[in-house]
Amino acid sequence: MRILIPFRYLAFLLLLLTTCKSEQLEEYDLVLTAAEVIDLESGEINTRNVFISDGLIKRVLPVGSSVRYRTQNSIPANGKYLLPGFWDNHVHFRGGEALIEQNKAFLKLFLANGITTVRDAGGDLTTYIKQWQKEIANGMPGPKIFTSGPKIDGPGATWAGSLEVTEDEDIPVALDSLESLGVDFVKLYDSRISARHYLETLRQTEERELISSGHMPFSVSLQETVEAGIDAIEHLYYVMKGCSSTETRITQAVIDGNMGFWQAMPELQQTYTDSIAYQTFTMLREKQVYVVPTLHIGRTLSYLDEADHSEDPYLHYLSPEFLETYKRRISSFLSGTDQARKNRKELDDFFRQLTTELHNAGVGLLAGSDCGAYNSYIYPGPSLHDELQALVSCGLSELEALRTSAYNGAHFLKKQTEYGTVSPGKKADLVILSANPLDNIQNTRKIEAVVREGKIYLQEDLKTLLEPN
Template sequence: MRLIFTLVLIASLFNSCGNQPPQFSAAIHNVNIIDLETGKILKDQSVFIAGDSIHSIVKSKDLLTSSAAQQIDASGKFLMIGLWDNHVHFRGGKELIEENKNILNLFIANGITTVRDAGGDLTTSVHEWQKQIADGSLAGPTIYTSGPKIDGHGATWAGSLEVSNDKEINTALDSLEQLNVDFVKIYDSKISGENYLKVITEAEKRGMITSGHMPYSVTVEETTNAGIDAIEHLYYVLKGCSAEEIAITEAVKNNEAGFWTSLDRVLKTYSYSVAQETFSKLKENNVYVVPTLHIGHTLSHLDETDHTTDPYLKYIGPGIQKTYAGRINSAKNASPEFVVMRKNLDSAFVKLAGVLAANDVNVLAGSDSGAFNSYTYPGISLHKELKALVNAGLTPLQALQTSTSNGSKFLQKQLPEIRSGATADLLVLNKNPLDNIENTQDIFMVIKSGKTFSSEDLENLLKTSTY
C-alpha cells in the first residue's frame, strides 16, 4: 500500500496535462531539510508549495519532473522553518508610524517570518499591518502582539494602561481582551508589587498569557506562584538567584533602595544553591525567560563603541534614530562605578543564560529591537542574539529552538514544522546552521506564507528600506 501511495503522490507532482496551470506555486528541489526538534537532516528532498502551505515532500531522486510555477534548485542548501524574534517593539507615536512600518522589510530580509511585539503605542497600526501581511499586500512577518503595556500611574512608556486598584486592573484587561491581544505585557516602571501580582492572577483567570518585567518589590517565587508565563530580561531572574533576595525586596518596598541601586548587591550575593531553587521553580511552572543578551551587551558598551558607521544604521529612519539619544546620553553621563557595574552585569547575564538552558528552563530568543533601544537593529539583531546564546553555552540547535518552537509553544500557537499542510514560512540557507550559528545569516531564500523571496528580492527589500 505504501508503494502504491508513493507512486500516486509522485504522479500527482508530474507536469500537468493540456492547458491546465501548474498545481504548485513553487517547488524546492535537492534541499536538505533540518528537523529542529531532533537536529536530524533529511537529505535531497523536494518540497512542493501550494498557496500559503506546504503541499507535500518527496525524495528528489524519485521525481522525473514536476508541475510548479517556480522551480528552485537548492542543491547543497539547507531548509529550516522561518525564524521568530520573540521580543520586538513597534512604538514612538504617530509621527513614527511609517518608520516602524519600514522595519517590517528588515525582518523578512533576515529570514524572520514571525515576531512577538512586546508592547508599544501603535496598536491600531499593528493591527492594520497584521491584516495587510495576511492578505499579501504588505511584506512582513506574522505579528503577535500584546498591544499596550500595563503599568502603574505615571508610566514610563506612552500608551500604557495605568492601574492602581482592582477596578482599573479589570478595566485594563477588558480593553486588552477587546483588542484581541495575544498576550499581556506588564511593565515595572510604576506599578506596585501588589498590583503587579494581581494583574498576573486576574489575567491567568481569564486564560490570558502573561509576560513582563518584574518589580523588585516582589520575589521570583511570588511571581511564578501568581502564574506568570514569561519573564522578560535577566535582571529579575538574577535577583531570584541572590542569597539576599528577601532583604533586597524589603528594601525596595520600604523605599530604601531602587531597581538600579540594588543591582550591585544582587550581583555580589549570587548563590548557587538559591539559583538552583529558582531554576526549579521556573521549570516546574513552565515559565519562559527572554535573556535579550545582545541588547544588554550593546547598551553596556555605549560608552566606548562608535555606532555611527554601523551598516544597518542606514535602514533606521531619522525619527527612530533620534529616540536613541536617551540611552546614549545616560551612558555618557553615567558614573565610572555604574559603567563598571553595568559591564559586570552583562557578563553575569551571559553566564546566567547558559545556566538556565543547562537546567532545562525554557528560553526565548528575542532582540528587543525597536525605537528607543539604541543600535539594536530589527532583523540582524536576532542573529546576533542567537550567536550570543551559543556563546553562552547553548548548542546551535538549542539556540534555534529558542527562536522557533519555543516561540510558538509560549504563545500556544501551531508548532512551526516542515510537513504537509504546514504554513510555508521557511528559510533556505547556503550553509548548515547546526555547524555554525552564524550560517543563519547566509540566506539563499526566504518563503513567507508561500511567497518566495530570492536573494535578489531580499536585497531589494533592504534597498527600499534605506534612508
C-alpha cells in the same frame, strides 16, 4: 478470434488515458526541490522536496518519491539548507505618530533578514500594527506579527500608550480592552505598578487563559510572580533576584522605599547562591516559564563608551527622528560614573553566565533582540542574528540556539501546530541558507531565499527589500 479495433478508436483511447493521467497530477503553488531540511527537534538533516500551496506546507517527501505534480514555480535548493523562518521574540513598535512610517519600514528589514515572525512586546502603535497585519495578509512584504498591544503598568507609566492600573477595578477593564483588541499575549511592565496589582493582574490573566510575559517589580518575589501565573520573563534582572540569598530583604527594602532597581544590582549579583539558583531554575522549568535573555542589547548598551557605531551599516535605514530616540540611553550611560559603567559591564558578564546556568538547568529560552525606538543600535533584523550568536557564546549548541527562535517561540504562544518545524500542515514560513547553521551559527546570515506564507523572495527580491525608502 482476433478483434480488430480501428485506428481512430485506438487514437481516441490513447488520448483518453493521457487526459486521465494529467488530471491526476497534484497541483502546487511552489515546490522546493532537493533541499537539506533541518529538523529542529532531532537535529537531523534530510534531503527533501517540499510542496507548498495556499500558504501551507502540504508534503515533505524524500527526493525520488513517486509523486506526480505540476507547479509553475519550482525552485532547486540543491545543497541549500531549509529551516523554519526565524522568530524575533522581543521587538517593539513604538515612538508615537512621528515614527509610524519608520516602524512600518522595519517590516521589510525583518523579512530581508529571514525573520518571518516577530513578537511585539508592547508599544503605542497598536492601531497601526493591526492595520499592518491586514496589509501583510493581503500581500505587503512583512513578517507575521504577534502583539501584546499596550503594556499594563501603574499610574504615571513610563511608556506612552500603557494601560494604567491604579485601582482594583482597573485590572478587568485593562484585560477587557486587550481582549477586544485581539492581542496574542499580555505584557506587564514594572515602572509604576504596585506589587498587589501586579500579582492580581497576573492571576486574572491566568483565569482568562491568556498568555502573559513581562518585567517584574522588585516589590514582589520571583516565586510570587511564577505562582501568580506568568508565562515568560523578559530580561534577566528578575531571574537574578530570584537567585539571591537576600531577595526577601531586598524586596522589603524596595517596598519601604529604601532601595531602587539599580541600587539593588550589585548586592543581587554578589549574593547569587548556587543552591537557591538551583531551586529557582527547577521552579521555572517545572512551571514551563520561558526566559528571554536579550543578551545582545545588554552587551551593546554596556559598551556604549567603547564601541564606535558611526559606521554601522544599518544606520542609514533610520530616520533622524528615530535616531533622536537613541540619545536618551546614550546620554544616561555616558554621564554615569566610572564605577557605574564598570558595574554595568560586570553585570553583562554575569548575565551571560546566568544564561548558561538557565540553559543547563533545562529552562526554556526565547531569542529576542529588543529592537525598537529608544534601544540604541539594536537594529531590526540583524540584531536577532546577533542574539543567536550570543546564545551560542553562552554554551548553547547551534541547534539549541536555533530552537530558541521559531521552535520555542511557537511553543510559548501555543502556536506549535502552525509553526516551528518544516512539516505538513505548518505555515510555509521558511528560510533557505547557503551554508549549514548547525556548523556555525553565523551561517544564519547567509540567506538565499525566504518563504513567507508560500510566497518566495529570492536574492534579488531580498535586495529590493533592503533598499532604503
